[in-house]
Amino acid sequence: MSKTTEKIDRLAELTTRTTTASGGSLWTEALRRLRSSKMALVGGTVMALFIVIAIVGPWVAPYDPTAQTWRDEVFTNRGVFIGPRGDNWLGLDHLGRDMFSRMLVGARQTLLVGVVSTVLGFVVGALVGGLSGAALAFGGKAGQRLDTVLMRFIDMMLALPSLLLAVSVAAILGQSLTTVMIAVGVIQIPVFARLLRGSMLAQAGSDYVLAARALGVRRRRIVLAHVLPNSLGPVIVQTTLALATAIIEAAALSYLGLGNPDASQPEWGVMLSQAQRFFDAEPMMAVYPALGIIITALGFTLLGEAMREALDPKLRS
Amino acid sequence: MPLLTVDELTVTFAGRGGPDTTAVSGVSFTVDQGEVVGLVGESGCGKSVTSLALMGLLPAKGVTVGGTARYTGTGTDVDLLTLRRSALRDLRGTQLSMIFQDPLSSLNPVVPIGVQVTEILSRHRGLRGAAARKEAAALLDRVGIPDPTRRLKEYPHQLSGGMRQRALIAMAVACAPRLLIADEPTTALDVTIQAQILELLRELVDDQGTALLMITHDLGVVAGLCDRVNVLYAGKAVEAADRHRLFADPAHPYTHGLLGSIPRLDAPRGERLNPIRGSINDRIAWEDGCAFAPRCDFYTPQCLGGAPPLADRPADGAAAPPEGHLVRCVHPVHTTAEATEVSR
Amino acid sequence: MSLLELDDVKVHFPVKRGVFFDRTVGHVYAVDGVSLTVEAGQTYGLVGESGCGKTTLGRAVLRLNDITAGRVVFDGTDLAALPSEEMRRARRRLQMVFQDPLGSLNPRQNIESILAEGMAAHGIGATREERRTKILDILDRVGLPASALSRYPHEFSGGQRQRIGIARALVLEPDLIICDEPVSALDVSIQAQVINLLEELQDSLGLTYLVIAHDLAVVRHISDRIGVMYLGSLVEEAPSEVLYAEPRHPYTRALMSAVPVPxxxxxxxxxxxxxxxxxxxxxxxxxxxxxxxxxxxxxxxxxxxxxxxxxxxxxxxxxxxxxxxxxxxxxxxxxxxxxxxxxxxxxxxxxxxxxxxxxxxxxxxxxEDTAGTVPVQKPPPAADPQETPGTGGTPA
Incomplete structure (x- = not known):
């Protein structure tokens, strides 16, 4: 008797050795994969650094970023600029302000524009897209009509060049930081709406949704408990990518002079736009904010790509 | 001299952040000229990886291939596993060919069938222009595609599943290969279409003396087509025999169990099937013993003494030991003569 | 007693085309006039190749597809005429098991949540505890351990997932279970486990099955009665034994002869x-x-x-x-x-x-003539033509 159990125990022990342990929900697993991804590590580090700078920037900045402390050392008309030196690590801008301090403090504005506009785009876009997708998949004839109306509207937004759209919004609302955020947010709406709608339609056609219908689960619960949670993956990935483009778009708007009217407040896009006049004489004035934008955008994009991979069920081993 | 001699083929995939996975661990078999050899097993047994390794189609990164696969064709005597990629590519068009499970993804969707066929003919047989087109039409006709000249101008999506598989076979046999490797060629098809494709493969073997390595999970397909059968489990061959022997007198408990699990069209109704318990996940490493032991009805502690060798099937009572019937088992099953009768 | 009766059921899908307004340019006649009867406690097998409409028909019974015409009478009620909320409630008694065991389970739900969902939708079990007791009982019946409750679908093997799918249907205590290709996605050795499970459950719970499959051998094994479908309609229907012994329709004969025998x-x-x-x-x-x-x-x-x-x-x-x-x-x-x-x-x-x-x-x-148009002779129909070589007279 005991011999039999012993023999079975040995077999069970050997069997468990070949089965790899895996457990937890899909989100837990995605997180685990994300942690082991190099791309996520680089992207995450860049993003964390950016956020830390954005938060503590004003306190650690060595000088007042708006004070024209060294105004008498810079002569733009004669092409005299001050490059990096002991006191000013990144040199001075055309008004004799410390570039390093401006970069540190400007990060906060940049992040604010990126986050607020992306959140705006995400919320409105997801609402429209979610409504549209749910209506088309489960709303019958009336739902089809609602979807058509919403999507034609979104198509119209997509048809306009995004910058033109942002410029129009900015022109209507007047020049302010809020305008930039709203304008950039608006151009993100169609992307989020289309993405969530498409993702929901794909999920609505899946077997487990059919199974839920066969079970007799109510439509509202099918949409909220089955379709929506499974459709969010690509949208979340899009959020990180959108953050990157939002920062660039905001910079573009500032560059076109539609940004914050208080031009003395540092913001990377504004700095870039101010630097263009002196690009011949002092290119480095443009290079610093440009590098800041590029590295940040790259960080967000890397993180987004890593998340896309982590969330992809096909890549699960 | 056999056409293909695979010896101790081992394929290991590097684990991404985990332990390595050995998909194939020491598989050996031979394919003679004009012979149909079957590799049978369920998902995860390593049959498809074996075929990909032979064709040099495994990714170069993260995969370790061991053992040899000696191919002795006309004027060639090479090891397929160590051959340079370019040499293998030439060989692949002219002497070796492969047919895959999914005909749609094996064909280029934006190029007409005709161009895809003539491309092969011009690359490997030097045919150009009208001559190539004529030969392509003849090929399609030979694999049973009606109205071949019109079909040549069509795109893959315009053909039905069966037609696509035929087109793929036409491309595979365009250069009269000596060895055809078919990886689940009929799994995606309906039974009546499967019957057509199997018939076509049978004709190719009979008419041209092409050797066929048939990779399938379907024992019914094997019974109708293969001369010799290798049964794979967890990366190792567990039994190898002539098909008549294998089906009449399966020696490995796994083969035995598989045959007992299949509902047969010609068996009396009302009997319960005898499934194998557990799943492929319930296995032990071959180093520890027989991988099948956790699912085996005949398991004893002797099964845990490392991987049993693939050896000649022991003699059954008075009868002489059957020739060429190999089994990897400590205590093989003996199907008695009466039992064989009943199972028919 | 017949539990389910289909009367001239038609499911036509409109083919739409157009840039602004969708015009109907034609129909796909997926199911085109099928009448059949499923007896209580029995298994009705529906076979046919892909595109024959068998899956559409199975879904039409549950009204997962719209029914174009015809009646689906389940236990005296015409399901085709029910308002949608009543149809939803009726689904407690008609359940479905799907082909793809992984795809038909929501990857973000654990097993307990999957199994409790239908009970919640139909108000079965007053408390969480009550539901759990029921779920554990069903899990045991389908051969899964209680520890499965908190795990997720991707942690199980194919056969176990299909057991979960069967358990999901069983917790509602249905009368009829429609099994759409219940084993075709599984390995051979696992197929037999699931087939046996379905048979055992039928014996112990008195279930009625409508089994839809392309594999004639599987269908013949578990069905009492078999219907053969071709292009949207039934071409032959007979008790399982009879159909195998004397297939009368040319398509059935061709289909049967194409199934490989191991x-x-x-x-x-x-x-x-x-x-x-x-x-x-x-x-x-x-x-x-x-x-x-x-x-x-x-x-x-x-x-x-x-x-x-x-x-x-x-x-x-x-x-x-x-x-x-x-x-x-x-x-x-x-x-x-x-x-x-x-x-x-x-x-x-x-x-x-x-x-x-x-x-x-x-x-x-x-x-025979190699030209290919001369009729081929066949053995007399009295003898079972497929049995084994050598049986039956040969007219040569």
Whole structure:
């Protein structure tokens, strides 16, 4: 008797050795994969650094970023600029302000524009897209009509060049930081709406949704408990990518002079736009904010790509 | 001299952040000229990886291939596993060919069938222009595609599943290969279409003396087509025999169990099937013993003494030991003569 | 007592085209007039190849597809006429098991949540504890451990996932379970486990099954009655044993002869009807008999103009073929231009010889014409034509 159990125990022990342990929900697993991804590590580090700078920037900045402390050392008309030196690590801008301090403090504005506009785009876009997708998949004839109306509207937004759209919004609302955020947010709406709608339609056609219908689960619960949670993956990935483009778009708007009217407040896009006049004489004035934008955008994009991979069920081993 | 001699083929995939996975661990078999050899097993047994390794189609990164696969064709005597990629590519068009499970993804969707066929003919047989087109039409006709000249101008999506598989076979046999490797060629098809494709493969073997390595999970397909059968489990061959022997007198408990699990069209109704318990996940490493032991009805502690060798099937009572019937088992099953009768 | 009765059920999907306004340019006749009866406590098997409409029909019973016409009478109620909320409630008694065990489970739900969902939707079990007791009982019945509750679908093997799918249907205590290809996604050794489980559950719970599958051997194994579908309609229906012993419709015969049998001796000597060509599009089905474009027994005129109806040939054996009696009697013979190989594996068109087997030498080889239009003779219908080589008289 005991011999039999012993023999079975040995077999069970050997069997468990070949089965790899895996457990937890899909989100837990995605997180685990994300942690082991190099791309996520680089992207995450860049993003964390950016956020830390954005938060503590004003306190650690060595000088007042708006004070024209060294105004008498810079002569733009004669092409005299001050490059990096002991006191000013990144040199001075055309008004004799410390570039390093401006970069540190400007990060906060940049992040604010990126986050607020992306959140705006995400919320409105997801609402429209979610409504549209749910209506088309489960709303019958009336739902089809609602979807058509919403999507034609979104198509119209997509048809306009995004910058033109942002410029129009900015022109209507007047020049302010809020305008930039709203304008950039608006151009993100169609992307989020289309993405969530498409993702929901794909999920609505899946077997487990059919199974839920066969079970007799109510439509509202099918949409909220089955379709929506499974459709969010690509949208979340899009959020990180959108953050990157939002920062660039905001910079573009500032560059076109539609940004914050208080031009003395540092913001990377504004700095870039101010630097263009002196690009011949002092290119480095443009290079610093440009590098800041590029590295940040790259960080967000890397993180987004890593998340896309982590969330992809096909890549699960 | 056999056409293909695979010896101790081992394929290991590097684990991404985990332990390595050995998909194939020491598989050996031979394919003679004009012979149909079957590799049978369920998902995860390593049959498809074996075929990909032979064709040099495994990714170069993260995969370790061991053992040899000696191919002795006309004027060639090479090891397929160590051959340079370019040499293998030439060989692949002219002497070796492969047919895959999914005909749609094996064909280029934006190029007409005709161009895809003539491309092969011009690359490997030097045919150009009208001559190539004529030969392509003849090929399609030979694999049973009606109205071949019109079909040549069509795109893959315009053909039905069966037609696509035929087109793929036409491309595979365009250069009269000596060895055809078919990886689940009929799994995606309906039974009546499967019957057509199997018939076509049978004709190719009979008419041209092409050797066929048939990779399938379907024992019914094997019974109708293969001369010799290798049964794979967890990366190792567990039994190898002539098909008549294998089906009449399966020696490995796994083969035995598989045959007992299949509902047969010609068996009396009302009997319960005898499934194998557990799943492929319930296995032990071959180093520890027989991988099948956790699912085996005949398991004893002797099964845990490392991987049993693939050896000649022991003699059954008075009868002489059957020739060429190999089994990897400590205590093989003996199907008695009466039992064989009943199972028919 | 019949539990489910389908009466001339039709499911047509509109084909739409247009830039601004969708115009209906045609229909896919997925199911085109199917009538059948499923008896309580029995298993009805529906076989056919892809595109024959079997899955659509199964879903139509649950109204997962819209029904174009016809009645679906379940236990005295016409489901096709029910308002949607009542239909939703009716689904407690009709459940479904799906082909893809992983795809039909929500990857973000754990097993307890999956199994409790249907109970919540139908108000079964007052408390969480009550539901859990029920769920544990069902899990035990389908052979899964209680520890499965907190785990997720991707942590299970294919066979276990299908057990979860079956458990999900069972917790609602349904009367009828529609199994749509319940085993085709599984490995052979696992298929047998699931088939046995379905049979055991039927015995212990008195379930009625409608099994939809392409695998004739599987269907024959578990069904009491089998319906064969081709292009949206039933071509033959008979008790399982009868259908196998005496297939009357040419399509059934071809289908049956195409199923490989895992036995080389049987394989070598089997009747083989090799159909030429593919399934026509269900959007433009052939006129008359849907099978006439591929039928080796096709006769002029009537087959391509008049659509045959299912006719009872005695013992509940229904066949939709104008010439079923004549074919069985041997007075209508097959031609070779529609099937290069008909009946026994005897013809030998180019002298190279098929896979040799002793059975090949007997039969009608010498009488045949290689041109391919001369009728091939067949053994008399009295003998079971598929049994084994050597049985049945040969007319040579």
């Amino acid at each position: 036995d080389p001796t049987v394989e070598a000597g089997r009747e083989r009807i090799l159909l030429r060509g593919d399934l026509p599009s269900p959007a433009a089905p052939p006129t008359g008999c849907r099978f006439h474009t591929r039928c080796p027994w096709r006769q002029p005129e009537r087959c391509d103009t008049e659509r045959p109806v299912l006719t009872d040939m005695g013992d509940g054996h229904r066949v939709a073929c104008h010439y079923a009696a004549e074919i069985a009697a041997g007075t209508v013979l097959p031609t070779r231009d529609l099937a290069p190989r008909v009946l026994r594996d005897t013809d030998d068109t180019d002298g190279t010889g098929g896979p040799s087997a002793p059975a090949d030498t007997e039969g009608t080889g010498g009488a």
